[in-house]
Amino acid sequence: MAFKIAKNPTFKSRVEVDTPNHKGGHDRSTFMAEFSRTTVQELEELRKVPQADVMRRKLVGWDEFNGDDNQPVEYNEDTLEALISVPEALLGLTNAFWGSVVKGREKN
Structure with a gap:
């Protein structure tokens, strides 16, 4: 596939997570960020x-993320803060973000 500017x-x-x-x-657990x-x-x-600040700047939404009632969790500032306050969730987000943006470099 040819490279295209996104x-x-x-x-x-x-x-x-x-x-x-x-x-x-x-x-x-998994979800799409x-x-x-x-x-x-x-x-x-x-x-x-700090990685929490990276997520505040770069995370803009999610899918397949449900609460305890099995209903979708709305993306907003409060739910973002709740999510990144969980160490395991912050680690998962950090791995997903950095793994996506530097994947090509790691293979070389």
């Missing part, structure tokens, strides 16, 4: 700030 200002990435359970293992695209210059800046 026309869509966002991209989606699967987020995997592994939370500890009472059996000594982890339970995996939508991130705004970035430039190389902005990536350099983002490497220097």
Whole structure:
């Protein structure tokens, strides 16, 4: 496939969240995160700030994210803050974002 300059200002990435359970293992949950695209210059800046701040700047939405009542969780500032306050969720988001934007570099 030929390279094209992205026309869509966002991209989606699967987020995997592994939370500890009472059996000594982890339970995996997944959802789709939508991130705004970035430039190389902005990536350099983002490497220097806490990951919660990266998510505040780059996470713009999500799909397949349900609450305890199995209803979709609306994306807004409050739910974003609640999500990134969970260490396992922040790690999953961080892995999804950075894995998506630097994937090509890691393979080389």
